[in-house]
Amino acid sequence: MIINHPLLGPRDAQEFTYLGDAGLINRPYWLSDNAMRGFHDYLHLRDNPAGLHRELWFHEQGDRSWLVVTRDTTTHEITKVELARDVARAKRTAEATQ
Amino acid sequence: MRYSALRLIKESLIGHKGWGAQWRDPDPKDAYDYVIIGGGGHGLATAYYLAKEFQGARIAVLEKGWIGGGNVGRNTTIIRSNYLLDGNEPFYEFSLKLWENLEQDLNYNAMVSQRGILNLVHSDAQRDAARRRGNAMLLNGSDAMLLDKEGVRRLYPFLNFDNARFPIKGGLLHPRGGTVRHDAVAWGYARGADQRGVDIIQNCEVTGFKIKEGRLLGVETSRGYIGAKKVGVSVAGSSGRVMAMAGMRLPIESHVLQAFVSEGLKPFIPGVITYGAGHFYCSQSDKGGLVFGGDIDGYNSYAQRGNLPVVEDVVESGMSLIPGLGRARLLRSWGGIMDMSMDGSPFIDKTLIEGLYFNGGWCYGGFKATPAAGFCFAHLLKTGRPHETAKAYRLDRFMTGHIIDEKGQGAQPNLH
Ligand SMILES: Cc1cc2nc3c(=O)[nH]c(=O)nc-3n(C[C@H](O)[C@H](O)[C@H](O)COP(=O)(O)OP(=O)(O)OC[C@H]3O[C@@H](n4cnc5c(N)ncnc54)[C@H](O)[C@@H]3O)c2cc1C
Numbered sequence: 451m452i453i454n455h456p457l458l459g460p461r462d463a464q465e466f467t468y469l470g471d472a473g474l475i476n477r478p479y480w481l482s483d484n485a486m487r488g489f490h491d492y493l494h495l496r497d498n499p500a501g502l503h504r505e506l507w508f509h510e511q512g513d514r515s516w517l518v519v520t521r522d523t524t525t526h527e528i529t530k531v532e533l534a535r536d537v538a539r540a541k542r543t544a545e546a547t548q
Numbered sequence: 549m550r551y552s553a554l555r556l557i558k559e560s561l562i563g564h565k566g567w568g569a570q571w572r573d574p575d576p577k578d579a580y581d582y583v584i585i586g587g588g589g590h591g592l593a594t595a596y597y598l599a600k601e602f603q604g605a606r607i608a609v610l611e612k613g614w615i616g617g618g619n620v621g622r623n624t625t626i627i628r629s630n631y632l633l634d635g636n637e638p639f640y641e642f643s644l645k646l647w648e649n650l651e652q653d654l655n656y657n658a659m660v661s662q663r664g665i666l667n668l669v670h671s672d673a674q675r676d677a678a679r680r681r682g683n684a685m686l687l688n689g690s691d692a693m694l695l696d697k698e699g700v701r702r703l704y705p706f707l708n709f710d711n712a713r714f715p716i717k718g719g720l721l722h723p724r725g726g727t728v729r730h731d732a733v734a735w736g737y738a739r740g741a742d743q744r745g746v747d748i749i750q751n752c753e754v755t756g757f758k759i760k761e762g763r764l765l766g767v768e769t770s771r772g773y774i775g776a777k778k779v780g781v782s783v784a785g786s787s788g789r790v791m792a793m794a795g796m797r798l799p800i801e802s803h804v805l806q807a808f809v810s811e812g813l814k815p816f817i818p819g820v821i822t823y824g825a826g827h828f829y830c831s832q833s834d835k836g837g838l839v840f841g842g843d844i845d846g847y848n849s850y851a852q853r854g855n856l857p858v859v860e861d862v863v864e865s866g867m868s869l870i871p872g873l874g875r876a877r878l879l880r881s882w883g884g885i886m887d888m889s890m891d892g893s894p895f896i897d898k899t900l901i902e903g904l905y906f907n908g909g910w911c912y913g914g915f916k917a918t919p920a921a922g923f924c925f926a927h928l929l930k931t932g933r934p935h936e937t938a939k940a941y942r943l944d945r946f947m948t949g950h951i952i953d954e955k956g957q958g959a960q961p962n963l964h
Contacts, residue, residue, distance in 0.1 A: 451855060464857045468847045468962060470801065493959045494890045494946040495797040498788030500850040523802070524850045 453519060454531050458512060465511035471496055472504035472518045475538050500524055506534060550655055570735060571742035576749050579775030580608045582929060583767060585754045585790065586783035587611025589620035589730075589915065590907055592737035592748070593922020594780055594929070599744035601923065602930040607746045610769060612753035616734035619784050620915065622852075622884035624807050624841050626820055626831065627916040628665050628725035629690040632681050635940030635952040636893060637688040642937045643920030644690070644724060650919060656736030658728050659834065664819040665725035666695070666703065668869075670714045674824050678720040685722070693721040704821060706872055714825035714868070727820065727831055733918060757794045757904070764794075764903035780905045780929050782921075785850070785885025787908035794901055798908070799890040799946055801961040804849040804883045805841065805912050806858055810876040812836030826865030838876060840866060844886060844912065846962040853883045886912050892964030893952035896924050896934065896941040905929055906943065911964060 451463035478488030500523055507517045516534035521527065549555075549568060559566050582598060584591045587609050598604035609615075629644040631637040651658050669675045675694075682692035696718045701709065709716045738748055749771070756768035757779070766775035783790045785802050813836050822829040827842035842862035845854045859881065866873050889895065889909030894917070896907050907925045910917060924935035934941070945951055946959070957963040 463855075470848070470960070470962075490947050491797075494799040496788070496799070496801050497792075497797060498801050498848065500786075500789050500802075503848050505848065521847075523848045526849065526851055526855070 451526055451528065453507060453517065453528060455509065455512070455517065456531055456533055457515070458509075461509070461512060463507075465509060466507040466517075467510045469506040469508060472506050472534075472537070473497070474506055475518075475534060475541070502529070551657075570739045571748055574747045574749065576608065576610075576752060576769070576771050576774050577606075577747065579606075579766065580747070581606040581777045582608070583774060583776035583779045584609045585767070585779065585781045586618070586786075587615035587734075587738070587748060587750065588618040588782065588784055589733050589737065589918035590784070590910075590921045590925070591780075591782040592734055592741055593918050594782060594907070594925045595746045595748075595922075596737045596741040596744070597923045598926035598929060599741055599746055602926050604926070604930055605745070607741075608774070609741070609746060609748045610752045610754055610767070610774070611748070611750045612770070614750050615738050615748060616731050619884040619886075620734045620918070621731050622807065622882060623730055623915040624829070624831070624839050625727045625730045625915060626665065626725070626829070627660075627728055628722055629688075629916075630665065630667070630681065630685055630692065630720070630722045630725060632684045632954055633952055635950075636954065637684060637690065639920055639924070639937040639941075640916065641688050641690050642923075643917050646919035646923065647728065647916075648724075650733075650736070654736040654740045656732065656739060658732040658736050660726070660728045661834075662724050662726040663831070665722045665822070666700065666719045666819060667722075667822045668700065668707075668719045668824040669717050670825045671717065675718060678718075682720050691722065691724050693723065695719045695721050703819070704817070706816070706870065707821075708869055708871055711868060719824075725820065727833075728915075730915060733915075737922070754790065755793070759794065759901055759904075762900070762902055764901050776903070778903050778905065778929055780907060780925055782907040782925065784887050784908065784910060784914065787887045787906075789850075791906065794899070794904060796899060799943070799959075800909050801848050801888050802850055803844045803846065803886045803888045803962060804851065804854045805844045805886050806854040806862070806881055806883045807839065807841040808859075808862065808881045809833070809840075809879050810838040810873075811879050813838065813876060821869070823865055823869045826868060828862055828865035828869060830866065830870065837879065838873070844888065844962060850885055851883075852885060886910075888961035888964060890946060890959040890961060891951040891953040892955060892957065892961075894921070894941050895943050896921065896928060896938045897943045898928065898932070899943065
């Protein structure tokens with residue numbers, strides 16, 4: 451697999467390590483009333499879709515950035531690559547303006 | 549039809565015209581008491597034990613493709629009872645005991661071969677861990693022997709003992725472990741279940757559940773609606789997809805695992821060898837091919853094929869352990885979809901939906917579990933209570949803190 455890094459261009463997937471579902475960016479708030487359930491679900495439950503999957507890859511052998519890769523789990527085709535920090539910032543901005 | 553030497557002689561005189569089909573090909577009925585989803589090893593074994601041991605009636609197995617086309621026909625056929633933790637080892641020991649009597653029970657040649665499994669150790673720390681594991685196995689009624697370097701050399705003189713980085717220091721031998729002809733396991737259970745009245749319905753994909761007020765009423769399939777009192781889901785790599793249709797998220801990710809087989813060679817690996825310093829294990833099939841594999845590819849996948857980096861990693865590890873491998877040609881490689889759980893251990897449990905039961909999360913090690921998983925799942929379906937050896941395999945164990953993490957890796961499926 452080739453991951454088209456937004457800053458470095460096409461890189462071999464071997465340079466990366468895989469963490470999992472990009473939902474892992476959304477850590478539950480630890481003081482909320484149902485934090486226990488929230489962290490249980492966050493840590494252990496997965497959508498695990500057959501089809502498009504947004505997932506976190508770490509460019510360990512490269513610039514050490516975290517990427518959000520959109521990949522089809524039935525074909526391994528990669529359709530979108532974003533910097534995870536951009537995704538997280540966009541989410542925070544969206545939440546702030548809500 | 550029973551198989552016997554006498555029958556074989558008789559058939560050879562009449563041109564083998566008397567062997568019938570091993571199981572029927574029935575159309576689905578309107579409703580069953582028990583519907584098992586998934587005609588892999590586990591689903592077929594569940595139906596078999598449900599009919600045989602638990603007097604279950606009106607049972608169907610629904611398989612979206614053909615039976616044996618999933619992981620039961622794709623694995624590297626290793627069976628063993630060499631786990632460390634209390635939640636696991638009694639279950640796998642129960643499974644190995646069922647394997648030991650399987651062929652008599654099924655009247656079917658599954659080529660169960662207890663040729664011994666050797667886990668190599670390459671450091672003092674690994675030897676300590678092997679000793680501890682061996683003791684845990686012995687305490688649970690399994691067998692284990694710690695071998696020193698010379699002991700390993702007597703069994704496998706051709707290994708790369710003096711590898712500068714990972715010299716072989718010894719190994720943990722599990723003599724009762726071995727291999728089984730995987731397809732024959734599916735066929736044997738299918739035939740046994742069919743003989744006891746189970747309908748095995750192939751080309752029948754479950755596409756939805758009918759649930760009313762928290763109770764399951766039946767399943768929608770590509771061959772129409774089928775009513776059911778109890779439904780057992782046993783679909784291995786498709787667990788997430790199928791349970792999502794019942795609105796459930798699971799502590800499971802689907803990953804691809806590859807396996808490889810070489811051209812046929814004269815016998816030279818009598819047992820199963822696993823490398824302690826790399827992702828590689830190997831045995832030799834009765835046809836002579838070296839059957840080997842390594843680690844999962846490491847990212848979510850439903851494509852039953854892997855990528856080249858893992859091929860390279862497995863072959864490199866193999867070469868560093870068995871240099872002679874370099875002269876053999878690789879014939880085939882393939883992949884299967886693993887239901888990797890969050891702690892590397894499986895689930896056999898009821899769900900919050902009444903009448904819906906789940907068996908899955910078997911990771912890359914569910915073949916050896918086939919008889920016990922079938923037995924324990926049948927026990928649960930019939931009695932509503934977990935079998936003694938499977939009571940740790942609960943879906944809520946991450947909430948209650950009773951995780952069963954053999955490797956101590958945490959909730960990271962691609963590390964188990
Ligand atoms: C390369 C490889 C090597 C392995 N090596 C070993 C090993 O050495 N030792 C070991 O113990 N384990 C091993 N395993 C793991 C083992 O094969 C599996 O854990 C085990 O086979 C899973 O149970 P099963 O046989 O029931 O699965 P499967 O045979 O996959 O059965 C599941 C069935 O469910 C069906 N299904 C899915 N969705 C639906 C639906 N919607 N409706 C109807 N049917 C459906 C599928 O078509 C499939 O036939 C290996 C696996 C692989 C891929």
